[in-house]
Amino acid sequence: MxxxxxxxxxxxxxxxxxxxxxxxxxxxxxxxxxxxxxxxxxxxxxxxxxxxxxxxxxxxxxxxxxxxxxxxxxxxxxxxxxxxxxxxxxxxxxxxxxxxxxxxxxxxxxxxxxxxxxxxxxxxxxxxxxxxxxxxxxxxxxxxxxxxxxxxxxxxxxxxxxxxxxxxxxxxxxxxxxxxxxxxxxxxxxxxxxxxxxxxxxxxxxxxxxxxxxxxxxxxxxxxxxxxxGGSDPFIVFADADLKEAAKIGVQSRMINGGQSCVAAKRFLVEESILDKFVEFAKQEMEKLVVGDPLDEKTDVGPMARLDLAEKLHEQVQKSIKKGAKLVMGGEQRGSFYMPTILTEAKYGMPIFDEETFGPIMAISSFKTEEEAIRLANSTDFGLAATVFTQNIQRAERMSRALEVGSVYVNALAKSDPRMPFGGTKKxxxxxxxxxxxxxxxxxxxxxxxx
CATH class of the missing domain: 3.40.605.10 (Aldehyde Dehydrogenase; Chain A, domain 1)
Known part of the structure; x- marks a missing residue:
């Protein structure tokens, strides 16, 4: 062969x-x-x-x-x-x-x-x-x-x-x-x-x-x-968080390696009262990204690793839009490139919520209570990592114990580090x-x- x-x-x-x-x-x-x-x-x-x-x-x-x-x-x-x-x-x-x-x-x-x-x-x-x-x-x-x-x-x-x-x-x-x-x-x-x-x-x-x-x-x-x-990692943002920092880290977490990372943030769960502001800040950060030749030092987002991967991601996005997701920016495939994308109103039954999405897209949902955030975060077959943004450390520690994942990062980028064990649970x-x-x-x- x-x-x-x-x-x-x-x-x-x-x-x-x-x-x-x-x-x-x-x-x-x-x-x-x-x-x-x-x-x-x-x-x-x-x-x-x-x-x-x-x-x-x-x-x-x-x-x-x-x-x-x-x-x-x-x-x-x-x-x-x-x-x-x-x-x-x-x-x-x-x-x-x-x-x-x-x-x-x-x-x-x-x-x-x-x-x-x-x-x-x-x-x-x-x-x-x-x-x-x-x-x-x-x-x-x-x-x-x-x-x-x-x-x-x-x-x-x-x-x-x-x-x-x-x-x-x-x-x-x-x-x-x-x-x-x-x-x-x-x-x-x-x-x-x-x-x-x-x-x-x-x-x-x-x-x-x-x-x-x-x-x-x-x-x-x-x-x-x-x-x-795989992973379908939740990125949870509470109303007391530093929203600009949360959006900056959130975009970085989603877009590293063009979103092609198991431990990348996949599902963004944002407290309802600050949803619009978070989306605005995230859009501002996404618009700064330079898409282009991967050998150019100025490039932030290169092509996806294969053409079929870009096609699969586009299919997930389009199916989700048909099911009610709202396109804020992007949603466009150009050969092996997929333009940085933000989708809101991600829900159960949509590929961007139910499946692992391996590419440069942010799928954003809202929640009203801490309990709802936990339920949404855990409503996946995967359990690799999670991120929580809040200034309330007691809440952060409660969340860390309630989330069904291998690692939790509070007010920080999720990543693998030789000084800490890395791995997941469930699928x-x-x-x-x-x-x-x-x-x-x-x-x-x-x-x-x-x-």
Whole structure:
């Protein structure tokens, strides 16, 4: 099978890639299994030294790596460069903290000595998406590798070059052969890999449909999985909030990566008494955005990653308008571009309220009471993150406990941060990435009891 990468800015082909043969994939898994034997025995300081070298390469060649991202999936170059820097940060973070996170834990029992150790499992297969083709990889790979596992990456078919570049970076930094490898595979080959005795865990960031397929295959083979899937994240604004700041952060949260982010704000729930003002401020912020060539430093919003994604988003918008949503601005598809859009009166039964919308649109609803805000926020199958804007900290903390999500951000931009665990609940997946929880996901938590 051949995969073709396409530049979404001009819809011109970039490269063709052939899937690896079954024999080549089998050889790569064997090489990774052999690398694991020595890699797991290395000290944390030895692994950390390699990760510090890797982060230096990321920083030194930031522009070149960012260009790859922008050309393959249309991310504005200034955001692509920020993505590379974030990858360097997560490498440094785990290089600095892995030894502490993985340290033996003494437990007081009736034994003379009892403790817990964390041991690597083996090869972790990472099935990663196109929207953050570097960050999503490093987010799972840095902790998995620092824990002593080896990694095999299956990148999205539309960002294959990015995946191959990442493998090159690991090799250039001096990581042993087989420690990190990138494969080009189709869905059937992935299913076979999950069933391979070499693979001990699977990390997936992707769609709900992909999560079901991977979890089913992994479950049938009793393999550990971590799933970070979609989101329909609520952004809740109360009347006492700093409305201009809420609108500014709200637009940023919705528009980062052209709205193509699982953790982006998707449903804006605004207290009824300040709805019109919030919409006005949000429109002002949206009108400042520059839509254009992703390689231009002035561009804020590039094309969507693929033409079909823009078409799907336009269909969601049009169906919602027919069901009663009011178009404030935008609502226009221009090839792979989708113009920044604001819709109000979003309600149940509309795609912009019921479904995950992956693109540059704000769907705004109103509420009258705190209880109604909670009900609306939780009325989704997803549960990744939520944002609450209010000056009442007691209310913010009540909301944080009532919202059915993996993380809540109060008066701040929702984001993934190495210093905090990241992941969701309900159909947004399970397991956690980042912080101490991320490095321990693909480990054997072993009890040792000495009488």
């Amino acid at each position: 051949k995969f073709k990468t396409i530049n979404p800015y001009n819809n011109r082909p970039i490269e063709d890639f052939d899937t690896y043969t079954d024999e080549k994939i089998a050889d790569m898994l064997y090489i990774s299994s052999q690398a694991f034997i020595s890699w797991k025995s290395k000290s944390y300081s030895d692994r950390a030294e390699l990760f510090f070298k890797l982060s230096d390469i990321l920083r030194t060649r930031q522009q070149a790596f960012a260009d790859t991202i922008s050309k393959e999936m249309g991310k504005p170059i200034k955001e692509a460069k920020a993505e590379i820097m974030k990858c360097a940060w997560v490498c440094d973070y785990y290089a600095q903290h892995a030894a502490k996170f993985m340290a033996e834990e003494e437990v007081k029992t009736d034994a003379s000595k009892s403790y817990i150790v964390y041991e690597p499992l083996g090869i972790v297969l990472g099935i990663m998406p196109w929207n953050f083709p570097f960050w999503q990889v490093f987010r799972f790979a840095a902790p998995a590798l620092m824990a002593g596992n080896t990694v095999v990456l299956k990148p999205a078919t539309s960002t294959i070059r990015a995946g191959l570049v990442i493998e090159y970076i690991f090799l250039t930094a001096g990581f042993p052969r087989g420690t990190f490898q990138t494969i080009i595979a189709d869905n059937e080959q992935i299913r076979q890999m999950i069933g391979s005795p070499y693979i001990q865990g699977v990390a997936l960031t992707g769609s709900e449909r992909a999560g079901i397929a991977v979890a089913s295959a992994a479950g049938a083979n009793i393999k550990k999985t971590v799933l970070e899937l 947004s997946g399970y397991g956690r990435e980042l912080y101490i929880h991320g490095i321990r996901e693909f480990t054997n938590v072993k009890t040792v009891y000495i009488a």
